[in-house]
Amino acid sequence: MRVLVTGGTGVVGPEVVRRLLRRGHGVRLLSRHASDDRKAFEGDIEAFDGNIGDAASVRGAAEGCDAIVHLAAVVSERPPEVTFERVNVEGTRNIVAEAERARVLRFVYVSSLGADRGASGYHRSKKQGEEIARTFSREWIILRPGNVYGPGDEQISLLLKMARTLPVVPLVGKGDDPFQPIWCGDCGEAIAAAAERADLAGCELELAGAEVTTMSQVLDRFEAMTDRHPTRLPLPAWIESMGAKLAAKFGIEAPVNADQITMVTEGNVIPEGRENALDVLGVQATRLDEALGKLGDSLPERLPSEGVGPMHRKIYRAEIRGGRLDAEGLIALLRDEFPSLAPRETVVVGAEPEGPKRIAPGATLTMALPLRGHVQVRVEEVAPRAITLATLEGHPLAGAVRFLAEPAGDGAVCFEVQTWHRASTLADLLVMETLGGAIQTYTWTSLVETVVERSGGRAEKGVEVTRDDPDEREGNDFERWLEELILRRVRRDDAPAPAMAAG
The missing domain is CATH 3.40.50.720 (NAD(P)-binding Rossmann-like Domain)
Known part of the structure; x- marks a missing residue:
């Protein structure tokens, strides 16, 4: 029919x-x-x-x-x-x-x-x-x-x-x-x-x-x-x-x-x-x-196109030398121990009584933020060298957070956090331009510092923070990429389970 x-x-x-x-x-x-x-x-x-x-x-x-x-x-x-x-x-x-x-x-x-x-x-x-x-x-x-x-x-x-x-x-x-x-x-x-x-x-x-x-x-x-x-x-x-x-x-x-x-x-x-x-x-x-x-655990994503104000991109980067973890090892550390890596002064991961505490494809993570209560992100991508989280409805930001690790030559590994976002509402825009932006910077800088420490290595230049806002074309390209990533995750979650082979 x-x-x-x-x-x-x-x-x-x-x-x-x-x-x-x-x-x-x-x-x-x-x-x-x-x-x-x-x-x-x-x-x-x-x-x-x-x-x-x-x-x-x-x-x-x-x-x-x-x-x-x-x-x-x-x-x-x-x-x-x-x-x-x-x-x-x-x-x-x-x-x-x-x-x-x-x-x-x-x-x-x-x-x-x-x-x-x-x-x-x-x-x-x-x-x-x-x-x-x-x-x-x-x-x-x-x-x-x-x-x-x-x-x-x-x-x-x-x-x-x-x-x-x-x-x-x-x-x-x-x-x-x-x-x-x-x-x-x-x-x-x-x-x-x-x-x-x-x-x-x-x-x-x-x-x-x-x-x-x-x-x-x-x-x-x-x-x-x-x-x-x-x-x-x-x-x-x-x-x-x-x-x-x-x-x-x-x-x-x-x-x-x-x-x-x-x-x-x-x-x-x-x-x-x-x-x-x-x-x-x-x-x-x-x-x-x-x-x-x-x-x-199923509120929809809050995409950048649904936010207000300009698109912002911030990068928190450390080049790690002498560590025991390669690029894949750093991402595995983040995947398995994310709650212990985030600073509890600004983020409490797993803030609600039940829910996953580990980063896994399709999982919804609940966090407690100062002045905001509980907000959520969804794991859209877990790759060997990358993890992507998208914000959900109710979050002060409309966008995504990406964790990336790559070899940097001479045995070094580059680990970075990228945030791509617009404010969710006009009120959030005002907050992010003041106290919210400072909290965000402290949170991700602290997480990168903890990853460096847990890797057993050192970052001679410390955590380098750059604000590199995308132009309109680059911002639109990222929005399309994120939307397609989410669609692939949704289609994968909706796919029927494979039939069990007869024993």
Whole structure:
């Protein structure tokens, strides 16, 4: 079966695509930048660049497809181009029209839990989308997932980042509004399964996790996970909503918008007497504690292109003579003993109760930084003479740290740390230009000095620190290289395990 997936990005989209591919289906991805988005996947996947809000640009997208999974939607508006009416309503109308033209057999519309009764603008638009989906002349299925959480979502992931980095965490009301979150992997599996089910034609199915919880209870779990205990600041919903509206009016990016706050207060729970369709679709719900643990190690990378201000590059270099370790030995030392090499005055590696303490491909390392709380980096590359770490969401920097070792002639070995970064936010830009820059220099200078000491050698010139900011072309080349490195790591992590040979 070939399946057209609209909006295969964000929190749910990649999970749906991966699970369709694992089930042996071909996927055609429809999004504005599908040619780039498809690079994150391996297998039988095609790209179709198009904007669902423009009927002409999606014509032909469903040609030769057996089913459509319509995920593309927006949860917040950026008028005049991005509105609920244009994307969630007219976009759905355009995709249904394309499905009719191409004579697609099955149309799976992904709505939202509460769309049939919610008052928020988002829920009203999804309800209109449901009405349009029901006009499809062949098989249609409506799925209503609850609050989907996973790497980069705008509620639970955001709460985790605040718990890790802020002294005070605001909560809507007392944080006691009930909701029933569903892990992105479970949601993706359910949607992929629904795309195969002819027996569900004409059904409206609600999907949610197995547990009803509150934001306050989720924060309890995050405090136990991180061993950090920020002060909780209850705010009436109307105050948070007013603040979000003012921020939008002045072009300030707020963590949530007024519509999302309305959705929180409406509740996001499967009503009593209705079935959780995970059972119908054969999906075992992931326990909340288990999924939150996964979330803790899976926040997305914060790439340099997502930062603010100019790109900076600093190099901390030592030429080591008389040591017992060659280039490969220095990198092995760093790989195996990184926590003991970093200065504890500025960096505590493995700051959370659980998590890897060793540098390994794909591992997420949590660190405690002064004035910042807990931040994370992910190991993107472990080579014989190089290690590359990328910063994750919540880190004050958007970029990467590289550790390199090379023979320098006459038995010497050159060891260096390179930092390539922009500040993550305007506030971080101010900090990095003052105290943050000094802390960064002390941290990496101290690490290089410790590596020299542990090598048994000496660096006659000490640690040489240079700031060598790249020009625009070199900066762009590095960004592309890092993005490709991350994509290769993601594709490798997603690859199915090799089959075991028969004994």
